[in-house]
Amino acid sequence: MRAVKNLLVLYTGGTIGMLETPEGLAPAGGFEARMREHFAHMADAPQLRWALQELDPLLDSANMQQHNWLAMRDAIVAAVETGHDGVLVLHGTDSLAYSAAALSFLLLGLPVPVLLTGSMLPAGAADSDAWGNLCGALGQFEQGLEDGVQLYFHGQLLHGSRATKLRSEAFDAFVALPRHRDSERAGAIPAELGYQHPRQPVNVAVVPVFPGLQASHLQALLGSGVQGLLLECYGSGTGPSDDQALLDVLSAARQRGVMLAAISQCPEGSVVFDTYAAGNRLRGAGLVSGGGMTREAALAKMVALLGAGLDVDTAERWFALDLCGERA
Numbered sequence: 001m002r003a004v005k006n007l008l009v010l011y012t013g014g015t016i017g018m019l020e021t022p023e024g025l026a027p028a029g030g031f032e033a034r035m036r037e038h039f040a041h042m043a044d045a046p047q048l049r050w051a052l053q054e055l056d057p058l059l060d061s062a063n064m065q066q067h068n069w070l071a072m073r074d075a076i077v078a079a080v081e082t083g084h085d086g087v088l089v090l091h092g093t094d095s096l097a098y099s100a101a102a103l104s105f106l107l108l109g110l111p112v113p114v115l116l117t118g119s120m121l122p123a124g125a126a127d128s129d130a131w132g133n134l135c136g137a138l139g140q141f142e143q144g145l146e147d148g149v150q151l152y153f154h155g156q157l158l159h160g161s162r163a164t165k166l167r168s169e170a171f172d173a174f175v176a177l178p179r180h181r182d183s184e185r186a187g188a189i190p191a192e193l194g195y196q197h198p199r200q201p202v203n204v205a206v207v208p209v210f211p212g213l214q215a216s217h218l219q220a221l222l223g224s225g226v227q228g229l230l231l232e233c234y235g236s237g238t239g240p241s242d243d244q245a246l247l248d249v250l251s252a253a254r255q256r257g258v259m260l261a262a263i264s265q266c267p268e269g270s271v272v273f274d275t276y277a278a279g280n281r282l283r284g285a286g287l288v289s290g291g292g293m294t295r296e297a298a299l300a301k302m303v304a305l306l307g308a309g310l311d312v313d314t315a316e317r318w319f320a321l322d323l324c325g326e327r328a
Contacts, residue, residue: 014092061093077107
């Protein structure tokens with residue numbers, strides 16, 4: 001852990017820098033000037049050296065896609081290669097936890113800390129949390145951070161692959177849910193999973209199990225070219241295991257190379273297939289357990305593994321191991 005001396009602030013858009021337009025709040029450029037003006041009037045302004053880079057295009061994070069994750073990854077890697085020893089990502093809150101998880105897996109082995117933050121209200125709004133979150137995040141870099149990806153919000157420092165957005169209006173919007181973790185930690189990370197290895201977007205989907213889920217629903221989705229499917233199961237990893245047609249659809253998809261994984265819908269707990277016969281039958285259809293991973297972490301991990309070009313057997317093997325603290 002060390003204090004950061006040369007920080008890059010990567011501004012991706014989001015509420016923190018939004019301005020009012022005739023259609024409502026929208027991302028706006030020029031946030032570096034607003035930051036410097038604000039700090040100039042602060043008696044205890046952050047003292048570390050920083051430069052700001054705007055991601056193009058600036059986004060409302062509701063519009064965040066995989067290619068934007070890859071653009072963030074590329075900008076962060078380029079910043080480190082040109083001498084920055086820390087990166088602060090300013091991001092909208094809607095998909096902030098998804099991006100924190102994605103960067104956790106896309107930047108494995110990066111030798112500097114990366115921190116994400118944002119705000120529930122714009123920096124120009126009355127009683128906004130924007131400057132508190134921003135200055136608090138900068139203070140974390142001044143104090144010293146461990147390498148890896150973390151999320152800072154409302155005074156809390158959260159692991160990048162464990163955070164989730166729990167509240168849509170309160171300032172303490174993000175938490176790390178107490179999900180059960182018991183996975184084996186991976187050993188050395190192979191080069192194809194490291195931060196320098198190129199990635200490609202992949203076609204993945206998330207489907208919740210619900211009373212009335214039909215084989216035809218999954219067949220239509222899996223027939224669209226999906227490369228990976230994350231199934232949000234009941235409780236400890238159960239689903240409609242007496243629906244043979246549904247199990248057959250899953251089994252056929254796995255046999256043709258689609259990665260299938262299961263997580264729990266519950267805010268607390270994890271997938272343990274052996275608990276119920278209903279869970280065992282899903283495992284028999286080809287699903288691999290996501291343990292206690294959140295939806296954000298499991299989706300991001302699937303994207304990172306398949307996007308690295310791994311075959312499904314290899315991807316499943318790494319999915320079952322803890323890579324950066326997401327399952328530990």
